[in-house]
Amino acid sequence: MLRNFKILIEYDGKAYHGWQRQKNEATIQGEIEWAIEKMIGQKVPLIGSGRTDAGVHALNQVANFKCDTHLTPGVFQKGLTAILPADIVIKSCEEVPEGFHARFDVKSKTYLYRILNHKRPSAIGRHYAWHIPFRLDVELMACALEYFVGTHDFKAFEGAGSPRQHTVRTVKKAALIPRKNKILHIEIKANGFLRHMVRNIVGALVAVGSGRLTPEQLNTVFLSRDRRLAPPTAPPQGLFLGQVSY
Amino acid sequence: MLRNFKILIEYDGKAYHGWQRQKNEATIQGEIEWAIEKMIGQKVPLIGSGRTDAGVHALNQVANFKCDTHLTPGVFQKGLTAILPADIVIKSCEEVPEGFHARFDVKSKTYLYRILNHKRPSAIGRHYAWHIPFRLDVELMACALEYFVGTHDFKAFEGAGSPRQHTVRTVKKAALIPRKNKILHIEIKANGFLRHMVRNIVGALVAVGSGRLTPEQLNTVFLSRDRRLAPPTAPPQGLFLGQVSY
Numbered sequence: 001m002l003r004n005f006k007i008l009i010e011y012d013g014k015a016y017h018g019w020q021r022q023k024n025e026a027t028i029q030g031e032i033e034w035a036i037e038k039m040i041g042q043k044v045p046l047i048g049s050g051r052t053d054a055g056v057h058a059l060n061q062v063a064n065f066k067c068d069t070h071l072t073p074g075v076f077q078k079g080l081t082a083i084l085p086a087d088i089v090i091k092s093c094e095e096v097p098e099g100f101h102a103r104f105d106v107k108s109k110t111y112l113y114r115i116l117n118h119k120r121p122s123a124i125g126r127h128y129a130w131h132i133p134f135r136l137d138v139e140l141m142a143c144a145l146e147y148f149v150g151t152h153d154f155k156a157f158e159g160a161g162s163p164r165q166h167t168v169r170t171v172k173k174a175a176l177i178p179r180k181n182k183i184l185h186i187e188i189k190a191n192g193f194l195r196h197m198v199r200n201i202v203g204a205l206v207a208v209g210s211g212r213l214t215p216e217q218l219n220t221v222f223l224s225r226d227r228r229l230a231p232p233t234a235p236p237q238g239l240f241l242g243q244v245s246y
Numbered sequence: 247m248l249r250n251f252k253i254l255i256e257y258d259g260k261a262y263h264g265w266q267r268q269k270n271e272a273t274i275q276g277e278i279e280w281a282i283e284k285m286i287g288q289k290v291p292l293i294g295s296g297r298t299d300a301g302v303h304a305l306n307q308v309a310n311f312k313c314d315t316h317l318t319p320g321v322f323q324k325g326l327t328a329i330l331p332a333d334i335v336i337k338s339c340e341e342v343p344e345g346f347h348a349r350f351d352v353k354s355k356t357y358l359y360r361i362l363n364h365k366r367p368s369a370i371g372r373h374y375a376w377h378i379p380f381r382l383d384v385e386l387m388a389c390a391l392e393y394f395v396g397t398h399d400f401k402a403f404e405g406a407g408s409p410r411q412h413t414v415r416t417v418k419k420a421a422l423i424p425r426k427n428k429i430l431h432i433e434i435k436a437n438g439f440l441r442h443m444v445r446n447i448v449g450a451l452v453a454v455g456s457g458r459l460t461p462e463q464l465n466t467v468f469l470s471r472d473r474r475l476a477p478p479t480a481p482p483q484g485l486f487l488g489q490v491s492y
Contacts (some may be wrong), residue, residue, distance in 0.1 A: 010369045010370060011369050011370075012369045012370050012372070032251070035252045056453065057369075057370060059370065081367070085368050086369065087368065087372070087373055089366060089367055089368065089369045090367055091366060118328065120333055120335060120337060121327070121332065122256065122335065123256045123257050123258045123303075123333050123334055124256060124257075124258050124303060124305065124374065124486075125371070125374070126332055126333070128370065128371070154440065238363065240370075
């Protein structure tokens with residue numbers, strides 16, 4: 001009988017070509033599928049809550065896989081973590097009903113983006129933030145972030161490459177939180193995200209915060225549904241998949 | 247006329263064979279001397295406040311170098327940071343009196359050691375802490391840390407390889423601070439440190455915290471002046487040179 005296992009995964013995306021399995025590149029999905037195969041002796045597909053791009057991190061990615069096994073969830077959690085490289089950690093494993101699907105059942109996701117806003121770069125932790133050396137107007141950015149909350153067509157903030165049929169998404173919550181050591185946290189919760197959507201929103205916020213784009217111009221970009229009018233995409237190393245809710 | 251420049255350096259030690267220049271290995275001193283040479287067109291020796299071992303980080307290492315130049319301290323700070331790899335950052339540069347010597351003039355140093363005390367390892371930030379998966383008795387460790395405060399012969403906590411004539415040092419302050427996300431900070435300030443001294447103290451504290459060594463046995467180790475009786479050395483990735491005072 002097939003059992004269904006749900007796993008919670010933390011990863012440092014720096015060394016990987018993103019989540020999705022690829023033939024000749026190291027990916028998170030590929031590494032975990034290989035580790036599962038080592039434990040149960042057969043290949044089974046791992047279903048993630050969604051892809052993350054090359055270099056993007058996750059604090060709590062969710063995935064599920066089905067197999068016929070006598071191994072307990074606790075054995076999978078410890079065994080997979082032991083087999084996997086140190087930059088991928090299985091935080092928990094639980095058995096879930098047969099019908100659970102890590103992608104189809106997602107209700108919402110929360111992403112976190114970290115900016116280091118200081119004139120000097122940082123050596124320690126440089127792989128976990130986007131360094132912006134010029135002063136950002138944080139209040140103006142917080143104001144601009146409000147534009148994104150609610151149900152909108154996010155076409156102007158969709159990356160090229162894998163366009164979706166529908167580009168309407170609902171941002172349920174968005175917050176800009178100054179933390180210590182010149183770090184800014186941008187947290188965005190939505191029912192779903194288009195490709196590069198968080199990084200494109202952050203790129204636009206930084207354009208506003210640095211005075212290159214007024215909030216009114218941002219609104220025009222939004223309504224244009226034209227990616228070419230929007231500011232550049234923020235780099236991947238500041239982005240973390242925070243929570244996936246079901 | 248020779249001018250004397252003092253620099254403050256942050257580095258991620260992961261990729262380096264420690265501070266000290268070596269013929270065929272990448273070191274922090276070697277990288278910075280090379281960057282200075284690129285800026286002024288000649289080789290000058292860089293004097294650090296002291297060595298750090300392979301894999302050890304620094305938040306505020308101090309060094310000085312002398313040269314005949316018209317460049318301003320601000321130009322050195324920006325220029326060296328731009329030339330250096332991203333894991334070495336020059337935080338500041340100032341001109342100091344001719345007599346200033348980054349090693350001889352040290353009054354005290356503060357080191358920080360980070361422990362992640364959680365059953366699971368962490369993927370994010372794994373290069374900046376020692377992961378201890380079993381429960382540590384933090385109160386007992388804080389108690390044991392008191393043994394090290396004051397003027398003592400630290401011979402039992404000196405690493406092999408570069409023994410000093412005198413092994414008496416004065417620990418001025420020591421604190422164990424639980425931080426969020428299961429992180430413990432151990433901070434030790436002393437007038438000087440023997441080789442591996444902080445990592446050997448942390449190794450001993452973890453032995454106490456895990457019940458492998460009683461505080462009384464620790465005292466016996468201390469008095470024995472015998473490294474072979476002491477618990478193993480903590481790994482380098484949790485250690486940060488915090489502050490150097492003059």
